[in-house]
Amino acid sequence: MSYTNGLDKPSDYFRIKLYAGNATNNRAITWEETDTNMQPNMLWFKSRTDTQTHGIFDSVRSAIKRLIPSSTAAEGDEAADLDSFDTNGFTVDAADNMNGSSRNFVTWGWKAGTSFTNDASGTGIGSIDSAGSVNQDAGFSICSYTGTGSAGTIKHGLNSTPSTIILKNRIAGDIFWYVYHKSLGNDTELYLNGNDAAPSSTSAWNDTNPTSSVFSVGSHGGTNASGQATIAYCFSEKQGYSKFGKYVGNNSTSGGFHYTGFKPSFIMIKRTDATADWRIYDDKRFRAGGPNNKLNYLEPNTSDAEADTDSGGAWDMLSNGFKFYTSEATINGSGTYIYMAFAEQPLVTSTGVPATAKWFMKFMLLLSICSLTHTECTTPMAYPIYFKDWNDCITEAYKLSTNILKSFEVSKINKRKIVPQFNCKEV
Numbered sequence: 001m002s003y004t005n006g007l008d009k010p011s012d013y014f015r016i017k018l019y020a021g022n023a024t025n026n027r028a029i030t031w032e033e034t035d036t037n038m039q040p041n042m043l044w045f046k047s048r049t050d051t052q053t054h055g056i057f058d059s060v061r062s063a064i065k066r067l068i069p070s071s072t073a074a075e076g077d078e079a080a081d082l083d084s085f086d087t088n089g090f091t092v093d094a095a096d097n098m099n100g101s102s103r104n105f106v107t108w109g110w111k112a113g114t115s116f117t118n119d120a121s122g123t124g125i126g127s128i129d130s131a132g133s134v135n136q137d138a139g140f141s142i143c144s145y146t147g148t149g150s151a152g153t154i155k156h157g158l159n160s161t162p163s164t165i166i167l168k169n170r171i172a173g174d175i176f177w178y179v180y181h182k183s184l185g186n187d188t189e190l191y192l193n194g195n196d197a198a199p200s201s202t203s204a205w206n207d208t209n210p211t212s213s214v215f216s217v218g219s220h221g222g223t224n225a226s227g228q229a230t231i232a233y234c235f236s237e238k239q240g241y242s243k244f245g246k247y248v249g250n251n252s253t254s255g256g257f258h259y260t261g262f263k264p265s266f267i268m269i270k271r272t273d274a275t276a277d278w279r280i281y282d283d284k285r286f287r288a289g290g291p292n293n294k295l296n297y298l299e300p301n302t303s304d305a306e307a308d309t310d311s312g313g314a315w316d317m318l319s320n321g322f323k324f325y326t327s328e329a330t331i332n333g334s335g336t337y338i339y340m341a342f343a344e345q346p347l348v349t350s351t352g353v354p355a356t357a358k359w360f361m362k363f364m365l366l367l368s369i370c371s372l373t374h375t376e377c378t379t380p381m382a383y384p385i386y387f388k389d390w391n392d393c394i395t396e397a398y399k400l401s402t403n404i405l406k407s408f409e410v411s412k413i414n415k416r417k418i419v420p421q422f423n424c425k426e427v
Contacts, residue, residue, distance in 0.1 A: 007138065007238055008346065010343040010345065011033050013140070014108075014111070014265065014343075015031045015032075015033065015108075016109075017029060017030075017109070018048075018104065018106055018285070020102075020104055021096075021099045022099065025094050026083060026091060027094075028090075028091045029090055029091070029107070030088045030089040031109075039085055039088070040085050040089075040090060041059040041085060041111055041113055041133050042058045042140075043082065043109050044069075044107065044108045045057075045082075045097070045106075045107050046106055046306075047096075047097060047105055048104045048106055048296075048298070048306040049306070050103060050305050051303045051304060052097035052100070054068060054069045054070055054298075054300060055067070055078075055081060055082075055097060055098070057081070059133060059142070060133050060144050063082045063085060064077050066082075067231070069192050069193060069301065070193050070301050070303055072173065072174045072175055072177075072193055073173050074170060074171055078095070080098075081093060081098045090107070090109070106282070108266060108280075110138075111135055112133035112140055113134075115131075115133055116131065116134055117129075117131040118130045125155045126155040126214045127154075128146075128148055128224075130145040130157075133157075134158060136157075138238060138241065139235055139236035139242060141156050141233075142234075143155075143233075144231055145232070147217070147228050147229075147230055148224060149219055150224075151206045151218045152224065153215070154214055155213060156213075156215055158236050159213075160212050160238075161182075161209075161210050161236055162210045163181070164179070164182065165178075165179070165210070165215055165232050166192060167222075167223055167231070167233070168231055169221075169230050170228070170229045171229055175221065175222055176193055176222055178192075178222050178223050180204075180205055180215070181244060181338045182209075184272060186202075186209050186216070187205075189201045189204045189222075192300055193300075194301055195278070195301055196275060197273055197274050204217070204220045204222060205223070215232070235340065240262050240343060241346065242340070242341065243339075243340070244338075244340050245258065245341075247337050247339070248337075249329075249332040249335050249336075249337060250327075250334070251333050251334040255324025257318075258339075259321040260321045260322070261320060261346070262320065262344070262347055263320070263346075264283065264321070264342070264343060265284075266280070266281070266282045266283075267317070267339055267340070268280045268281075268339060269338070271336070271337050272337060274335055276330045277299045277302060278299055279298075279330060281296070281317075283295075283317055319347060
């Protein structure tokens with residue numbers, strides 16, 4: 001079976017770059033990957049080492065237009081920040097928040113790439129005109145529109161229903177960032193620039209769920225102010241590449257495992273039932289002695305420098321999800337949480353081949369001969385595999401082993417020689 005809908009190489013659509021600032025202009029920054037087919041359309045920057053603000057740029061608004069996730073301010077013209085979106089990265093100038101000397105930076109980049117425009121009255125799709133850039137394969141679009149002040153619908157460019165929408169009024173100051181998440185529904189709003197619990201509101205999204213062609217806005221000043229340009233970053237879930245989910249924390253240092261179907265590269269988390277900062281983690285930023293259990297974090301709603309995992313709770317990004325080892329309230333207290341995650345690699349490719357290791361199919365076969373209590377196994381792979389319970393384990397074993405079961409006879413496997421390779425424990 002396919003775990004990826006053809007998205008076997010997530011780095012074609014999402015990448016992360018770490019670099020040290022050198023205070024020079026026209027500095028070209030290239031991705032670590034050797035191929036050159038990922039020209040980003042949205043870039044999110046943050047200094048890791050000091051309290052410079054975050055910055056979000058996209059190709060629809062142009063490279064010089066910056067929005068700040070931690071701020072309610074309108075977009076600004078920042079000619080000394082970002083010069084261009086390049087075929088293999090981006091070019092920055094000498095601004096302290098982008099390329100300051102003796103500072104370390106992280107950039108997260110997403111690819112859209114196909115332009116679209118929609119005259120709503122002409123096409124009959126939506127009621128408010130829109131334009132932007134979209135990658136339907138990866139489920140990502142950048143959608144620009146001008147608000148009307150009256151409830152309406154907006155073409156987002158995707159051919160699948162958005163799971164998350166991050167939206168900002170570009171013109172007016174003191175306007176929050178609004179976040180729609182499918183797990184909260186259309187009568188709730190979150191603020192990317194704040195740490196608030198999720199309040200109820202029917203006006204932001206007009207009490208209407210997005211569809212595969214449009215999303216809805218009410219007369220709300222934050223999502224549809226009359227005559228004011230607005231930008232929306234729309235994401236739909238793609239199996240093996242992205243996941244927009246929810247979980248309930250268990251307030252335990254033996255925290256829950258949360259299945260994504262891929263090894264995450266980027267996760268953004270928000271507690272929704274209580275006051276808590278947003279958190280961004282990725283697989284490139286580790287405390288010394290990492291990687292596992294030592295993930296560092298940044299907070300989109302603050303300008304704070306990167307904090308190490310000792311103050312943010314220990315947890316792992318695994319081959320098929322993520323697991324906590326902390327009761328830290330911001331990510332695993334007794335509360336409810338939403339997240340958005342993007343893949344470093346899928347668990348299984350679209351051709352059914354395990355992406356994490358050549359012998360992974362054999363491992364899945366061996367799960368069927370493990371003790372029924374062995375639902376948590378650390379393997380010789382680079383990253384461990386976890387299953388929430390035995391039924392989950394069997395389900396995954398069936399999905400991933402269907403083809404190989406036809407060519408292997410389980411009875412010929414010498415269990416005594418193979419099983420000791422795996423460090424299993426009861427949960």
